[in-house]
Amino acid sequence: xxxxxxxxxxxxxxxxxxxxxxxxxxxxxxxxxxxxxxxxxxxxxxxxxxxxxxxxxxxxxxxxxxxxxxxxxxxxxxxxxxxxxxxxxxxxxxxxxxxxxxxxxxxxxxxxxxxxxxxxxxxxxxxxxxxxxxxxxxxxxxxxxxxxxxxxxxxxxxxxxxxxxxxxxxxxxxxxxxxxxxxxxxxxxxxxxxxxxxxxxxxxxxxxxxxxxxxxxxxxxxxxxxxxxxxxxxxxxxxxxxxxxxxxxxxxxxxxxxxxxxxxxxxxxxxxxxxxxxxxxxxxxxxxxxxxxxxxxxxxxxxxxxxxxxxxxxxxxxxxxxxxxxxx
Numbered sequence: 001x002x003x004x005x006x007x008x009x010x011x012x013x014x015x016x017x018x019x020x021x022x023x024x025x026x027x028x029x030x031x032x033x034x035x036x037x038x039x040x041x042x043x044x045x046x047x048x049x050x051x052x053x054x055x056x057x058x059x060x061x062x063x064x065x066x067x068x069x070x071x072x073x074x075x076x077x078x079x080x081x082x083x084x085x086x087x088x089x090x091x092x093x094x095x096x097x098x099x100x101x102x103x104x105x106x107x108x109x110x111x112x113x114x115x116x117x118x119x120x121x122x123x124x125x126x127x128x129x130x131x132x133x134x135x136x137x138x139x140x141x142x143x144x145x146x147x148x149x150x151x152x153x154x155x156x157x158x159x160x161x162x163x164x165x166x167x168x169x170x171x172x173x174x175x176x177x178x179x180x181x182x183x184x185x186x187x188x189x190x191x192x193x194x195x196x197x198x199x200x201x202x203x204x205x206x207x208x209x210x211x212x213x214x215x216x217x218x219x220x221x222x223x224x225x226x227x228x229x230x231x232x233x234x235x236x237x238x239x240x241x242x243x244x245x246x247x248x249x250x251x252x253x254x255x256x257x258x259x260x261x262x263x264x265x266x267x268x269x270x271x272x273x274x275x276x277x278x279x280x281x282x283x284x285x286x287x288x289x290x291x292x293x294x295x296x297x298x299x300x301x302x303x304x305x306x307x308x309x310x311x312x313x314x315x316x317x318x319x320x321x322x323x324x325x326x327x328x
Contacts, residue, residue, distance in 0.1 A: 028268050028284035031313060035291050043298055053177060057170075059290040060179035061242035061254070063283065066261040067190045068234025070282050073265055074194070075227040076207040076274025077127060077134035083258045084142035085119050085232055086239035087251060088112075088149045090161075093240075094249045097162040105164050112239070116232030119145065123232075124225030142258075153251060161243045169244015179241045186234070190279045203227060207274025263314055264289045288313060 040047045065082055072079045089112035096108025119141065126137045161169075168178050194200040205213040206220045213220050238257075243249050266272060267288055268281030292313060296306045 028281060028288055031267075031316060032284055032288050032291065035288065035295065039291070039295055039298060046294075046298055053175070053180065055287075055290055055294055056180045056183070057177040057245060058293075059286050060177070060183035061169075061238045061245065062257060062260055062264065062289065063183045063286040064186050064234050064241060065238035065254075065257055066264045066282055066286050067186050067279070068231035068238075069261040070190065070265050070270060070277055070279065071194075071203065071227040071230045072134075073262075073270050073272060074203050074207045074274060074277035075224045076210065077224065077227070078138065078262065078272065079123065079228060079231045080135055080138040080258045081119055081123060081142035081145065082231060082235040082238075082261065083254045083256075084145040084149075085116055085235040086242070086254045086257070088145050089115055089236040089239040090243050090249045090253060091149055091153055091251070093165070094159070094161060094243070097164060098159075105162075109236075109240070112236045113233060116234075116236040117229050118232070119235075120227075120229030120232035121225060124221075124228040127228075128221035128224050149251065159249060161247050161249050165240055165244040166247060167244070169241045170247065179245060182237070182241060186237070187279060187283055194277055194279055199223070199226070204275060204277065207276070209275070260289055260310075263310060267314055 036047065045051070065086070069079055069082065092112045092115060093105070093108030096104035096111065098104070100107065123134070123138055123141055126132055126141075127134050168182065171178055173181060194203070202213070202218050202223050205216070205218060206223045210220050213223075239254065242254055242257075246253065262272075264285035265282050266285070268283070268285035269278050270276060270281060270285075289310060292309045293306050296303060296309065
């Protein structure tokens with residue numbers, strides 16, 4: 001069983017247009033192409049190499065976060081605590097680095113990663129052992145973590161991000177931004193895990209049919225818990241990229257990313273019910289969301305229009321992907 005393969009034969013249905021086969025996972029790239037074409041016609045300079053690299057840098061934090069979200073989606077869950085984890089992680093490593101210098105980098109980031117793993121364990125255990133809906137659990141744990149952060153910081157902003165974090169989020173190695181290198185490294189890692197490992201096959205099996213997976217000898221609960229731990233780790237890494245890019249550790253940084261990551265994954269053809277996961281589809285979804293945010297600025301529209309465009313694109317992608325099923 002393959003992570004980029006749907007959980008039933010019906011989900012493999014495609015639309016044939018000559019030699020082009022349009023399915024749920026690649027339809028997002030049609031939308032990406034059309035949006036890019038429209039933007040290029042309006043402003044040819046928008047598609048320059050520098051602008052594209054900058055957009056990829058912007059997409060990196062959301063992309064890494066969505067990669068973690070994808071693993072949870074494949075297992076049949078959802079993680080709405082990722083932004084709260086990001087925000088607490090920023091507070092932890094920024095405080096440590098500003099207070100202890102080089103040693104603060106090691107301890108601060110290590111402690112933040114432990115936070116991500118702990119949040120994954122907490123969410124996964126409550127969901128699997130107490131049979132509570134994932135969206136409820138992750139909303140409540142997010143609220144607890146947000147409240148704890150506000151008590152710890154006294155509702156004050158953390159301040160300027162240390163140079164070590166800026167290097168990862170806003171600097172470049174040669175012409176390529178470091179954030180983009182990290183982003184595509186995570187994409188490659190996710191492809192390998194989901195498509196080439198036993199864990200990836202088990203993850204798809206659990207998301208497809210948990211009962212059948214258990215009867216086949218898979219520890220379904222442990223697989224689900226691991227998917228949430230992976231999501232927690234990706235949330236911490238995304239916080240490093242986002243804080244490094246903005247240069248300022250605002251305590252509400254990344255607000256709304258929990259929903260953007262879901263939209264990006266679903267636009268890429270990934271099913272909220274689990275059992276299907278396309279990393280490349282997810283990548284296309286992240287690029288579309290990022291392009292929409294930039295198009296709003298290019299056309300001089302109010303930022304609130306991004307919500308309308310994102311919703312419309314979500315509907316269009318869903319309709320394109322469902323045409324094959326209608327044909328069946």
